Amino acid sequence: MDHLLVLVRHGQSEWNLKNLFTGWKDPDLTEKGVAEARAAGVKLKALGIRFDVAFTSALSRAQKTCALILEEIGQPELPVIEDQALNERDYGDLTGLNKDDARERWGEEQVHIWRRSFDVPPPGGESLKGTAERVLPYFRAHILPRVERGDRVLVAAHGNSLRALVMELEGLSGEEILKRELATGAPIIYRLDASGAVIDKKDLAA
Numbered sequence: 001m002d003h004l005l006v007l008v009r010h011g012q013s014e015w016n017l018k019n020l021f022t023g024w025k026d027p028d029l030t031e032k033g034v035a036e037a038r039a040a041g042v043k044l045k046a047l048g049i050r051f052d053v054a055f056t057s058a059l060s061r062a063q064k065t066c067a068l069i070l071e072e073i074g075q076p077e078l079p080v081i082e083d084q085a086l087n088e089r090d091y092g093d094l095t096g097l098n099k100d101d102a103r104e105r106w107g108e109e110q111v112h113i114w115r116r117s118f119d120v121p122p123p124g125g126e127s128l129k130g131t132a133e134r135v136l137p138y139f140r141a142h143i144l145p146r147v148e149r150g151d152r153v154l155v156a157a158h159g160n161s162l163r164a165l166v167m168e169l170e171g172l173s174g175e176e177i178l179k180r181e182l183a184t185g186a187p188i189i190y191r192l193d194a195s196g197a198v199i200d201k202k203d204l205a206a
């Protein structure tokens with residue numbers, strides 16, 4: 001039986017393009033983002049991958065990415081479960097600010113700590129640890145059981161909510177996961193055994 005789990009970060013959003021902290025704000029995909037999502041679908045189709053269920057966040061950039069992938073692989077009617085547990089990390093007071101302006105205001109190092117430390121939250125927002133504390137219980141309760149019973153599962157979400165999942169699946173430390181940049185629209189394909197342990201990984205960005 002195929003215990004398949006595919007993770008995809010949404011394609012480029014309007015705010016990625018403008019270099020703004022996005023978090024829980026809901027900008028649309030850019031044209032490039034739409035193309036990236038479609039390209040992810042084309043790659044999965046070429047590998048003969050089909051899904052039984054898809055999960056995505058409550059944010060449209062991830063939902064659209066999910067829908068475009070499903071359209072490309074010829075499964076536009078597949079059930080899609082949306083949940084805010086899979087949303088991007090909440091960037092708090094940084095939301096909507098330009099990342100370069102923030103570096104000028106608070107310094108390169110402080111902004112790097114907010115973006116890439118494991119447990120230091122940005123002001124009013126979530127650290128990666130905090131993000132993982134809502135993503136992982138949802139994953140264990142709703143996604144992993146589907147994979148374990150043999151459903152082929154797609155998860156279209158965000159840079160930091162997916163980091164939490166990659167950390168869990170690959171057994172990485174907080175420090176190791178922060179070095180991993182997840183490319184937009186690049187599927188990571190995991191095959192798991194029946195107990196949920198990863199036996200094979202293919203990162204289509206690599």
Ligand SMILES: O=C(O)[C@H](O)COP(=O)(O)O
Binds near residue numbers: 023091115158159160
């Ligand atoms: O929310 C955002 O701004 C991005 O999607 C992720 O941002 P980061 O690369 O600063 O974590």
